[in-house]
Amino acid sequence: MTSPDKSNNQKGTRKAPLSRELVLSTALALVDGKGLDALTMRRLGQELQRDPMSLYRYAANRAALLDGVTEVVMNELAILPEDLDWQVQLRKIAHDFRLLALQHPNVLPLLVTRPLSTPLGLRPLGTLRPLEHILALLIDAGFAPADALHVYRVYYGFLYGHILNELQEYIVDPDENEAILRLGLHRLPAKEFPHLRALGPALADYDGAAELDQGLTILLTGLAAQLAASDSPPVPQP
Incomplete structure (x- = not known):
């Protein structure tokens, strides 16, 4: 006969039913906490307290898991x-x-490189919705469809580059007041790297949001000028 205490304990530790949402959210949490290399069916089964074989119903293999994690993040x-x-x-x-990207830095390599390994039409729908939305937005604004696709590529190329650069910003000694020492620039030969050493304060005061906004202003101003030029009537030739 099962004692009341043991019965209550069993009810209190009852596992949540498996679902694709639970599997992928747990996979994302694992990547966030331990990195991409930690994401395996075996490790994910341990996190869910399930036999790894039971997970193949929701993801056919590790590649499908990676696609699913990418889609979960993009759906946000x-x-x-x-x-x-x-x-x-x-x-x-x-x-x-x-x-x-700052909330899920370990997922960023997936967002940048994962689509390149999958044909466009076979990618998770959640990763394609931003593309479809931005194309519609630009075409409605007056860009030709082919130009809208070009703008999308330039836009995301800039965005990925900025975020990768921001995540690579590294302070050697955050408690050091002197910018050159904080960044370790004092180790560089002064005669070979005069500009980097001189820019120490600007590098140490890096503001990712402000830097992104400045870059967007340059990009969007140029695109707006291109759109305005395409809408202007042709100049008569003498």
């Missing part, structure tokens, strides 16, 4: 189709994407 990116100002939208998406 807010898309606001009712806002038709393409410059405002692109600026907001960029800042939201940056925050996502």
